[in-house]
Amino acid sequence: MPEPFDRHQLQPLLDRIAAAAPRHFGEGEVADYIPALAEVAPDQFGIAVCDINGKVWRAGAADTAFSIQSISKVLNLVIAMQRLDEPDIWTRVGREPSGHAFNSMAQLEEEKGVPRNPFINAGAVLVCELLVSRIMSIHWMMREQARRLAGNPAINFDDRVARSEMDHKARNAALAYLMKAYGNLHSEVNDVLDVYFHGCALAMSCSDVARAFAFLANGGVNPQDGQAVVTPQQTRQLNALLLTCGLYDAAGDFAWRVGLPGKSGVGGGIVAIVPGQMSICVWSPRLDSYGNSVAGLRALESLVEGLGVAPLG
Ligand code: GLU
Secondary structure, eight states, rough: OOSSSHHHHHHHHHHHHHHHHHHHGTBBBBSSSSHHHHOOOOOOOEEEEEEOOOEEEEEETTTOEEEEEEGHHHHHHHHHHHHHHHHHTTTTTTOOOSSTTOOSSHHHHHHHOOOOOOOOOOHHHHHHHHHHHHHOOOOHHHHHHHHHHHHTTEEOOOOOHHHHHTTTTTHHHHHHHHHHHHHHHOSSSHHHHHHHHHTTTTEEEEEHHHTTTGGGGGGOOOTOOOOOOHHHHHHHHHHHHHHHHGGGGHHHHHHHTTOOOEEEEEEEEEEEETTTTTEEEOOOOOOOTOOOHHHHHHHHHHHHHHHTTTOOO
């Protein structure tokens, strides 16, 4: 097998990317619809890469914890895929790109309470209902999974962020009630949202997230401990979903510009997977109008170009 990328080139490249990131400081806005996120200093940047042996390279504020927000939707779906039968998930939520904003109500109404995919808010809330209705200790399990995957026992929920989201839950609650009205959600809405908001409020650094997602570059096996997280087939399925649905209504543009499966969060993090090679996490809090990190996107473009990684050919 050919050497997939030049390891000696990686650290200088990450350093160059981190040094160039401040050029984009000032572009975009932090997510202020969640007040606790609006308090984050906007002009920060971190990047980390984890290869399939678990080795991590980092630059900038790669060890600063941030709110992973929607990146947690992937981790929750992984728990669902580990524990539930396929029809229990995929009769309740679709697998198609939405082409609509991450928190849109319109499509959910038109499609009678069945969310397009598990990575828009409605779909992620639905996945949380699947979990909360079956797993007593779901909060504990979510935190343990993040700790185990990242190999960092200090990972925790940022309770202030979770509370802030609950205090400003109106739109996510509306999505949940709409699904309830259509008979696709059965649990108490607040119980479901509490799980969803706690996942979003997991505080992890770029190094943590890159390590935690390395299993998706490694056929489903976590390089930290050699444990299978999901099967090789589920790994392909998750990467396919990330490529088509991971960046909301900018998924097509992300595939065009970066060409990797990825997931963004309104905390400013983006995780991306180079199958068979590495997982990458970038973080910078200012977002574009789609809710994706401006400097993070630029950094991923530079990294992919600099390393010449191109899984799509
Ligand atoms: N907690 C955020 C929300 O529900 C997550 C959105 C995101 O990160 O894209 O609005």
